[in-house]
Amino acid sequence: MNLFFEESGDFKVGTMMTQAGEAYQVEMASGKRNKVKAKDVLLQFEKPSPAELMEQAKTIAAEIDLDFLWEVAGEEEFGFAELGAEYFGHAPLPAEAAGLILCLHSSPIYFYKKGRGRYKAAPEQSLRAALAGIEKKKQQALIQAGYVDQLKAQQLPEAMQSMVLQLLFKPDKNTIEFKALEAAANELHTTPQRLMLAVGGVASPKALHMARFLFENFPRGAGFPEVPVPQAPSGLPVADVQAFSIDDVTTTEIDDAFSVTMLDAGKVKIGIHIAAPGLGIKPDDAVDKLARARMSTVYMPGDKITMLPDAVVEAFTLAEGKTCPALSLYATLDMADWSVLSTETRAELVPIANNLRHNDLDDLVNEETLASGAGEYPHKESLRLIWQWAQVLEAARMVKREAWGLKPEQNNRVDFNFYVEDDVVTVSRRKRGAPLDKIVAELMIFANSTWGKLMHDHGVPGIYRSQGQGVGGWAAKMQVRMLTHAAPHQGLGVDQYAWSTSPLRRYTDLVNQWQILACAEHGVTAPLVANFKHKDANLFAIVSQFDAAYAAYNDHQSTMERYWCLRWLGQENARQVDAVVLKDEVLRLVDIPLIIRLPGMPQVARGLQVKLDILRWDEVDLSIEARILEIPSADAAPADADLDFEDDEAPEEAVDAPELAVEAQAEAGAETPAEGEAAAADGGGDGDGESAAPAA
Numbered sequence: 009m010n011l012f013f014e015e016s017g018d019f020k021v022g023t024m025m026t027q028a029g030e031a032y033q034v035e036m037a038s039g040k041r042n043k044v045k046a047k048d049v050l051l052q053f054e055k056p057s058p059a060e061l062m063e064q065a066k067t068i069a070a071e072i073d074l075d076f077l078w079e080v081a082g083e084e085e086f087g088f089a090e091l092g093a094e095y096f097g098h099a100p101l102p103a104e105a106a107g108l109i110l111c112l113h114s115s116p117i118y119f120y121k122k123g124r125g126r127y128k129a130a131p132e133q134s135l136r137a138a139l140a141g142i143e144k145k146k147q148q149a150l151i152q153a154g155y156v157d158q159l160k161a162q163q164l165p166e167a168m169q170s171m172v173l174q175l176l177f178k179p180d181k182n183t184i185e186f187k188a189l190e191a192a193a194n195e196l197h198t199t200p201q202r203l204m205l206a207v208g209g210v211a212s213p214k215a216l217h218m219a220r221f222l223f224e225n226f227p228r229g230a231g232f233p234e235v236p237v238p239q240a241p242s243g244l245p246v247a248d249v250q251a252f253s254i255d256d257v258t259t260t261e262i263d264d265a266f267s268v269t270m271l272d273a274g275k276v277k278i279g280i281h282i283a284a285p286g287l288g289i290k291p292d293d294a295v296d297k298l299a300r301a302r303m304s305t306v307y308m309p310g311d312k313i314t315m316l317p318d319a320v321v322e323a324f325t326l327a328e329g330k331t332c333p334a335l336s337l338y339a340t341l342d343m344a345d346w347s348v349l350s351t352e353t354r355a356e357l358v359p360i361a362n363n364l365r366h367n368d369l370d371d372l373v374n375e376e377t378l379a380s381g382a383g384e385y386p387h388k389e390s391l392r393l394i395w396q397w398a399q400v401l402e403a404a405r406m407v408k409r410e411a412w413g414l415k416p417e418q419n420n421r422v423d424f425n426f427y428v429e430d431d432v433v434t435v436s437r438r439k440r441g442a443p444l445d446k447i448v449a450e451l452m453i454f455a456n457s458t459w460g461k462l463m464h465d466h467g468v469p470g471i472y473r474s475q476g477q478g479v480g481g482w483a484a485k486m487q488v489r490m491l492t493h494a495a496p497h498q499g500l501g502v503d504q505y506a507w508s509t510s511p512l513r514r515y516t517d518l519v520n521q522w523q524i525l526a527c528a529e530h531g532v533t534a535p536l537v538a539n540f541k542h543k544d545a546n547l548f549a550i551v552s553q554f555d556a557a558y559a560a561y562n563d564h565q566s567t568m569e570r571y572w573c574l575r576w577l578g579q580e581n582a583r584q585v586d587a588v589v590l591k592d593e594v595l596r597l598v599d600i601p602l603i604i605r606l607p608g609m610p611q612v613a614r615g616l617q618v619k620l621d622i623l624r625w626d627e628v629d630l631s632i633e634a635r636i637l638e639i640p641s642a643d644a645a646p647a648d649a650d651l652d653f654e655d656d657e658a659p660e661e662a663v664d665a666p667e668l669a670v671e672a673q674a675e676a677g678a679e680t681p682a683e684g685e686a687a688a689a690d691g692g693g694d695g696d697g698e699s700a701a702p703a704a
Contacts, residue, residue: 010058012051012106013044014124019110021058050088050109050125053102061103068107069114077111078118081129088112088125117142148184155188160196164207172209176201176216177223202628213627214431217571221564225306225557232317235295238288239323240333245354247336250361251281252387253326254444257367258427261305261314261512262326265334265360266451268390274343276393280455281334281358282509285316285324286521288333291539295320300550303557305513308568310428314513321512328363335521335528337455343393346400351458353528362386366444373444395443398450405453405501412476412498424601426572433572433579435600452509453500459524460506464494466527466534469542470506471516471551475499490516490551492544516554519547567630573602574625574632584637587620589613595620604634616640 009024011034022034022042030046037059053061072095080094092100092108100108112119112127117138119127130138155165168175168185179186193203201216210216222230249267267279289295299315306313314321326332338352364386372383378395385391406416427434463470474495475488488497494504508524511517519540526538540547576582577600587595587604589612595604598617612618619638625631 010053010061011044011049012053012061012102012109013049015042015044015048019050019106019113021062021106023058024052047124051102051105056103061106064103065106065110068104069110072107072111074111074115074118078129078135081119081127083129085122085126085128088127091127152184152188152191155185156192156195159188159192159203159207162207164204164209168209172204173219173223176204176210177220199628205628214568214571214575216628217564217567221560221567225560225564226313230313232298235298235317235320237317237319237323238285238290238293238295240284240287240357244287244333244357246331246357247279247281247334247359249279249281249358251279251326251358252362252364252390253328253360254364254369254448255366256425257365260325261316261321262363263510263512263517264448264452265326265358266390266394266447267358268387268393271340275340275349276343277338277340278394278397278451279358280337280339280451280509281326282336282455282521283324283326283512284333284335284355284521284525285320285511286335286518286525287355288324289320289518291522299515299518300553303515303554304561306561306564308565309426309433309572315515316512324512326358326360326363328360331357331359334358335524337458339454339458341397346397353459353462353524355525355528369444370438370442375443378443391443391447394447394451398443398447401450401454402446408501408503409498412496412501414498414501426569428572431575433576435573435576437599453502453505456505456508457500457502459508459520460494460504462527463506463520463523464504466532467542468523468527468534468538469493469540469544469547470508470520470523471547471554472504472506473497474505490555492547492551514554515550519550570602570630571627573597573600574627574630576600577602577622577625577632583622585620585622586617589616589618602632604632606634606636609636610639612639 010021011024011032012019012021013034014020020036020042022036022044024032025035025041026033032044032046032049034042034044036042056064077091077095081091088105088109089100091112092105095108096104109125113121117135118130120130122128155168158165164172165185165188168189171185174180175186175189179189181187181190189200189203193200196203198206201210204210205213205216210219247267249269251265251267253262253265255262263283265281267281269277269279271277289299295316298317302313302315305315324333326334333355334357335353335355336358338354340349340351341347342349369385372385373391377383378392381388381392409416421440422437423440425436425438427436460470460472469492472491472494473488474491474497476496476498488499489495494506496503497505506520507514507516508520509517511521522539523534526534530537535541577585582599586598588598590596590603591614593606593609595606595618596602597604597620604620617640618636620634621637623633623635625633
């Protein structure tokens, strides 16, 4: 006796060996014996053999007319034997019955299973809908195949042209367009990004990196809607000074300027003048909403996305020849020892005599010329006096750093500036700690620290940067936190530090400017009128939102700087290059801030210079392959003094500026300069962010 039975959703045949109650011992064609329950047996037959029956059943199942079978079935539930008699016109033979079962089981849109061997025909409406769905899938499969063929032929299907970024960065994986892109990429052994570059969906690797950033952070585009340009209040006093700024040639958002006024009895008053958009922009107005949505200007070599519309920037930037609204901090100093006798903060109109540019002054202004008085350049005497004060400020910070157990800052590293014109990149080196950089850095730190104390003393909350070991329960490693109350910034060597000097470029600085203005105008009643109160949920939300945006912008800047470093290699046809060992298997090229990892490289002392052979690089995934050609002797002197850092110290990551980062900071928590404002953020060397951060 042979049995046709169901097991785990599959139909099998075998020869019955024994029966014990409700179970059969069945031998399969393979010789294996299975235990089969009686309820699972659908047919018992003598002939044909099990193998022959299964072959015949499959043939019969393939020949059954499903539409006719569905019509024969009627609307009531039925058993397969009943339907077989109707369909075949006689009691079905074993092979016919088995074939009918296989057909019913494999046609779930025509017949619903109701039990062992029992089925019910699908309602007509449901059947038609299911058949229409199948036909639609067939048509979609044909369309998808056509898309695949077009992509493989280096053609972008018209249907994909409007959804390129969506397909690359946030695809709906159920769409035929994505399935086609993925299938074509797999068949061509490439990635969707590279395939989209090949077919012209994305113009270049540069455009790909930019598109990804904009898609994720500016989904509605980087442009601004039309908004009314805010104006500073009328009646502001005009300062009796001739102020000047110090910026890179590419800077347009000029946030800070300086002035020097000689007083009697060996005293001098130095003014730090910060652009004051906070006098015109009000919380929750149209411009504020735009600024808060962005949180910061985005910098990258050769380009930037400003936090504020150009018209608003033009209204408040400290442009040469204009009298501009500003928030001024005046420090009265005793020139005998450069001690600060008093400070004063006020809102006013400040005449801007000059916008000095690093490109014009860097060769003229250095420590030697400042000491000797050599050279001729604008505001020469003012710069000489400010330089002397800046050195005193730095020395005082170093004393405080040492009191906190930190080593002095290393100001002998090299910074890199990127300039891009017509897709040609120029990378220039500039030693950190140059006098003009230090002047801007020290005075910005002084202003941010002084205004942070002003808010604290008046009981007004602000947004502070704080850094220290174990402060607030942090981990022991030096890390930077943003707080709404004053706390030490040990890395900078100050008791408190509130970003306040870049209100055209950072939203935190605009918020702090509102708070500082309240302190300056209302004194002890400032807590009552300040825009943000203690434990203000809105202030905490700004801190959180800024942190997230700032991190994303810095990542993009690093990405684009690495991209331009790779472009520089091709542009200069640089195949054999010099590199400096940063740490273990991490190196940085001498001429550009490109970080390269060489797993398995021999142990080489940090700071030594080696020669590399560049094998290949990829501008899409930003990878690079190289090998070492030459290693100096073990007693060779370090090639660069700009790599000193302590593994156990990690002051101010990203150098508190989107424009500047520390070499190898990602590798070893490198010690940074006094403040990112030092060489870039607040009017120093790299002004508008076209400066370099290393490609880590």
